[in-house]
């Protein structure tokens with residue numbers, strides 16, 4: 001089995017932007033684990049966070065535009081030059097159309113992981129048809145909450161894993177309320193390749209301990 005993914009979305013939490021993003025990225029890079037740790041930094045912070053040795057850094061969003069007259073859009077080639085080696089797309093907090101996902105995928109290198117987020121099994125199925133690298137299923141109502149999707153709605157995780165795997169060889173992540181190593185193991189037991197989380201780390205009083213807990217049951 002491939003190394004489980006622990007993907008930490010920095011969003012725009014003050015604890016994970018600018019200088020704090022660099023500190024959190026360093027904490028992630030320092031975790032000794034067999035898991036694949038991914039920091040999903042703000043576009044503003046891609047350069048500095050990707051400069052941290054040994055850390056995989058993704059963008060939180062990209063737009064299917066080229067270099068030119070596209071004011072305010074997140075142009076992929078520059079994100080790559082600034083250190084992004086993957087991206088999230090269609091996050092619940094930044095929804096886009098299927099065409100946006102398809103057009104973006106057509107612009108990106110083959111080996112550039114794209115994690116398309118889905119609110120439910122139907123959306124996951126539609127996105128899987130496009131063949132991204134990962135689908136992350138996250139019930140919007142559980143995002144930022146205290147309960148993990150793996151406990152409250154395990155069926156959406158296993159259902160997405162089954163649905164997606166019947167379409168193509170796309171890895172499935174799950175997220176929303178994920179905070180602990182037990183949540184990570186449960187996600188894997190339900191058929192996921194890993195987790196996508198934010199507040200469990202970014203809002204923790206002790207992010208280092210939170211990160212250690214997340215990987216503690218992975219052997």
Ligand code: G3P
Nearest residue numbers: 009144176177197198199
């Ligand atoms: O991108 C991760 C996310 O939406 C889940 O957030 O705070 O519930 O871990 P959180």
